[in-house]
Amino acid sequence: MSSLTIQIDRTRLLADLEVLAEIGRGSEGGITRRALSKEDAAARNYMKQRMVGAGLTVTHDEVGNLRGRFGSGEHAVVMTGSHLDTVPAGGRLDGPLGIVGAICAVEALGRVGFSPKRPVEVVVFVGEEGSRFRRGTIGSAAISGHVEVEAIHALVDGEGISFRDALSTYGDEGPRRPARARKGEVHAFVELHVEQGGLLEAEALDIGAVTAIAGLVQRQLSFLGEANHAGATPMHLRHDALLAASTFALEVERIARELGGGAVATIGKFEVFPGGKNIIPGRVEAICDLRAPAAALLSALDDRVCAALGTAGQARGVSTRESLLQRVEPGPMDERVIATIERAAAAAHVKSKRMISGAIHDTLHMAELCPSAMIFVPSTGGRSHCPEEETAPEALERGCEVLARTLAELAS
Amino acid sequence: MSSLTIQIDRTRLLADLEVLAEIGRGSEGGITRRALSKEDAAARNYMKQRMVGAGLTVTHDEVGNLRGRFGSGEHAVVMTGSHLDTVPAGGRLDGPLGIVGAICAVEALGRVGFSPKRPVEVVVFVGEEGSRFRRGTIGSAAISGHVEVEAIHALVDGEGISFRDALSTYGDEGPRRPARARKGEVHAFVELHVEQGGLLEAEALDIGAVTAIAGLVQRQLSFLGEANHAGATPMHLRHDALLAASTFALEVERIARELGGGAVATIGKFEVFPGGKNIIPGRVEAICDLRAPAAALLSALDDRVCAALGTAGQARGVSTRESLLQRVEPGPMDERVIATIERAAAAAHVKSKRMISGAIHDTLHMAELCPSAMIFVPSTGGRSHCPEEETAPEALERGCEVLARTLAELAS
Numbered sequence: 001m002s003s004l005t006i007q008i009d010r011t012r013l014l015a016d017l018e019v020l021a022e023i024g025r026g027s028e029g030g031i032t033r034r035a036l037s038k039e040d041a042a043a044r045n046y047m048k049q050r051m052v053g054a055g056l057t058v059t060h061d062e063v064g065n066l067r068g069r070f071g072s073g074e075h076a077v078v079m080t081g082s083h084l085d086t087v088p089a090g091g092r093l094d095g096p097l098g099i100v101g102a103i104c105a106v107e108a109l110g111r112v113g114f115s116p117k118r119p120v121e122v123v124v125f126v127g128e129e130g131s132r133f134r135r136g137t138i139g140s141a142a143i144s145g146h147v148e149v150e151a152i153h154a155l156v157d158g159e160g161i162s163f164r165d166a167l168s169t170y171g172d173e174g175p176r177r178p179a180r181a182r183k184g185e186v187h188a189f190v191e192l193h194v195e196q197g198g199l200l201e202a203e204a205l206d207i208g209a210v211t212a213i214a215g216l217v218q219r220q221l222s223f224l225g226e227a228n229h230a231g232a233t234p235m236h237l238r239h240d241a242l243l244a245a246s247t248f249a250l251e252v253e254r255i256a257r258e259l260g261g262g263a264v265a266t267i268g269k270f271e272v273f274p275g276g277k278n279i280i281p282g283r284v285e286a287i288c289d290l291r292a293p294a295a296a297l298l299s300a301l302d303d304r305v306c307a308a309l310g311t312a313g314q315a316r317g318v319s320t321r322e323s324l325l326q327r328v329e330p331g332p333m334d335e336r337v338i339a340t341i342e343r344a345a346a347a348a349h350v351k352s353k354r355m356i357s358g359a360i361h362d363t364l365h366m367a368e369l370c371p372s373a374m375i376f377v378p379s380t381g382g383r384s385h386c387p388e389e390e391t392a393p394e395a396l397e398r399g400c401e402v403l404a405r406t407l408a409e410l411a412s
Numbered sequence: 413m414s415s416l417t418i419q420i421d422r423t424r425l426l427a428d429l430e431v432l433a434e435i436g437r438g439s440e441g442g443i444t445r446r447a448l449s450k451e452d453a454a455a456r457n458y459m460k461q462r463m464v465g466a467g468l469t470v471t472h473d474e475v476g477n478l479r480g481r482f483g484s485g486e487h488a489v490v491m492t493g494s495h496l497d498t499v500p501a502g503g504r505l506d507g508p509l510g511i512v513g514a515i516c517a518v519e520a521l522g523r524v525g526f527s528p529k530r531p532v533e534v535v536v537f538v539g540e541e542g543s544r545f546r547r548g549t550i551g552s553a554a555i556s557g558h559v560e561v562e563a564i565h566a567l568v569d570g571e572g573i574s575f576r577d578a579l580s581t582y583g584d585e586g587p588r589r590p591a592r593a594r595k596g597e598v599h600a601f602v603e604l605h606v607e608q609g610g611l612l613e614a615e616a617l618d619i620g621a622v623t624a625i626a627g628l629v630q631r632q633l634s635f636l637g638e639a640n641h642a643g644a645t646p647m648h649l650r651h652d653a654l655l656a657a658s659t660f661a662l663e664v665e666r667i668a669r670e671l672g673g674g675a676v677a678t679i680g681k682f683e684v685f686p687g688g689k690n691i692i693p694g695r696v697e698a699i700c701d702l703r704a705p706a707a708a709l710l711s712a713l714d715d716r717v718c719a720a721l722g723t724a725g726q727a728r729g730v731s732t733r734e735s736l737l738q739r740v741e742p743g744p745m746d747e748r749v750i751a752t753i754e755r756a757a758a759a760a761h762v763k764s765k766r767m768i769s770g771a772i773h774d775t776l777h778m779a780e781l782c783p784s785a786m787i788f789v790p791s792t793g794g795r796s797h798c799p800e801e802e803t804a805p806e807a808l809e810r811g812c813e814v815l816a817r818t819l820a821e822l823a824s
Contacts, residue, residue, distance in 0.1 A: 131688075199649075228798070230678035235669050242682055243662060256647055264642070268684075272680075277630060281679075358646075385691055
């Protein structure tokens with residue numbers, strides 16, 4: 001494969017990303033496409049036309065995944081793709097790059113007359129972000145069989161709208177193929193994605209070959225102190241929920257740093273009640289998000305954070321409660337696919353490194369189905385899930401070329 | 413005065429408080445009477461009828477203060493009173509006790525045939541809580557001349573309604589007397605109030621003789637870090653605004669405890685953005701509320717807190733901003749009135765202690781006009797500004813008796 005001369009159409013790649021970036025763009029620059037929304041459907045429709053234009057055979061399945069096939073025959077397919085839905089006010093690359101990039105990669109392979117032994121299927125996964133329904137990575141959970149199609153159809157969003165009803169407005173025509181892959185149907189899966197962190201940029205590298213997707217524990221936390229008058233309550237008679245929660249937040253950071261090994265911990269939701277400027281906080285509601293690339297490390301992180309919760313409250317007479325929101329096991333990637341990505345990077349004359357994905361991706365579920373891995377490109381300033389999410393055009397192009405070379409080897 | 417046999421009508425005292433507690437009562441038990449609202453007017457109307465029933469001569473002034481006079485003559489008046497407006501979902505004693513208690517005290521004096529040399533005036537101050545207009549202690553600010561009547565009339569609430577317009581719906585009949593007291597018009601002022609803290613209860617004391625009302629500095633604070641993906645951003649590449657703000661919150665507590673001398677510091681408003689469970693906080697908006705009973709101590713507290721703000725941000729690459737919302741100077745009480753309260757407590761055979769008021773009251777402005785002090789009764793559990801605000805019936809009665817004896821001495 002290394003002998004192929006792959007030329008990505010960078011203009012087309014950037015133009016497609018630009019079209020998608022305008023669908024759901026808010027006044028402050030962020031892009032909001034909730035799963036199965038009008039904006040999501042518009043972006044999907046654009047990609048469907050692009051697939052048709054690229055000569056792919058387009059189908060769609062029971063949960064709304066869109067698939068475009070390059071090549072034919074009865075061999076197990078090589079799949080690649082990503083998602084079009086976004087977090088609220090998100091960026092333009094998280095998801096779209098892995099779809100637009102896949103189509104551009106396939107087109108580049110077509111231009112050099114590459115004829116795959118195995119068909120290559122570009123997939124638009126439905127509902128990867130968890131921002132509308134109770135869970136994310138919905139499309140890949142259906143394909144891998146991680147979640148039953150019926151259970152997915154029964155998901156309900158915050159306004160009481162079921163996934164099934166939302167899907168009916170999505171605009172697919174014709175019959176829906178089964179979502180769940182048959183045994184032996186998929187040969188391998190690879191996803192091109194922005195890193196969403198700052199490691200590649202910090203080390204001036206072009207490509208990350210992902211060796212594992214970190215697992216996740218999210219816990220809902222409550223700190224219950226006593227609201228009281230800010231002026232009339234002496235410091236030593238307070239049960240300040242904010243101070244207990246602040247102590248905990250700093251301790252969580254300390255624990256994650258001490259454990260190392262790719263463990264990260266974040267308190268992103270943190271609400272203080274009643275919130276009056278002259279009232280001592282009586283209650284804090286928070287969510288902590290813990291991640292680690294290995295199950296044992298994730299459990300150790302979780303155990304120590306739970307212990308710290310009690311300690312942070314006790315010292316101030318603030319009671320604490322916690323409940324598990326979700327636990328997702330870490331997903332190791334396939335060594336053969338990782339090595340294929342590394343060979344592809346070398347053939348494209350770009351520097352790569354093996355790394356962990358701290359973020360969850362559809363690849364996590366695809367890895368339960370078939371040999372899988374991911375290709376990361378650098379995120380400028382390490383920014384993601386925000387309007388500033390960006391990657392240099394040359395880096396996007398290099399990522400596409402590495403994807404094309406990886407697909408070519410996997411499909412041969 | 414100590415020879416008087418004062419008998420407070422406890423049944424009447426509790427019944428009046430109960431009537432007021434039902435005006436503006438919400439479904440969760442809290443009482444909401446915003447200044448000059450329908451509920452505030454209803455409570456005020458009830459007190460007006462009570463004043464008339466108690467034989468007081470009722471007048472009202474340009475800003476809506478209601479006044480009921482006991483006794484007559486040209487001598488400078490002894491004033492006492494408090495407010496009827498509440499914080500949102502507040503308690504039943506903060507304010508009403510100082511009005512109902514004053515009427516019951518005057519009635520008790522009347523029953524024993526006490527004839528004051530100086531008239532005693534019971535005042536219902538308008539708008540003490542700052543929860544509707546831009547400022548609180550409005551009525552006392554007008555009487556003391558701290559704020560011009562025109563400036564008060566021009567105050568606007570959050571919905572754009574002016575104080576002047578709101579006042580026109582308040583239901584006063586007949587001419588309005590000038591609000592601002594003439595020179596020499598007021599001989600002394602005393603206010604009966606719940607402590608709103610837990611010191612009296614902790615020391616099993618009945619009465620607090622307030623020696624100073626703490627001054628206040630409130631600052632708006634911003635912590636500006638960088639929102640980013642919770643999974644993909646390594647711990648060492650983060651600029652987490654929540655962690656910077658947490659460090660600051662704990663440091664503020666430490667500074668207040670270290671300074672002592674009645675200094676207290678609270679961060680009651682604390683909002684974290686964007687607030688997604690899987691997004692590193694990029695921004696925190698908070699308000700810190702600093703109080704101290706002496707100007708030099710308040711300045712020292714403020715200086716050290718401002719210095720801590722910069723330090724908390726720098727360590728994490730989080731920038732910080734602050735702006736002054738308000739500074740109110742501490743108000744020392746009058747030694748002669750304080751001593752009068754102590755004598756009254758002794759005559760009533762109840763234990764008292766000198767203490768600071770951490771909360772601001774109308775007495776702060778009255779002290780600019782005439783010798784003033786406050787009588788505190790214990791707050792059960794130190795709770796206030798909440799539905800749980802409570803004081804034992806015997807303690808309420810004892811507070812009224814001490815007020816009656818204080819008024820009797822001041823008016824003689």
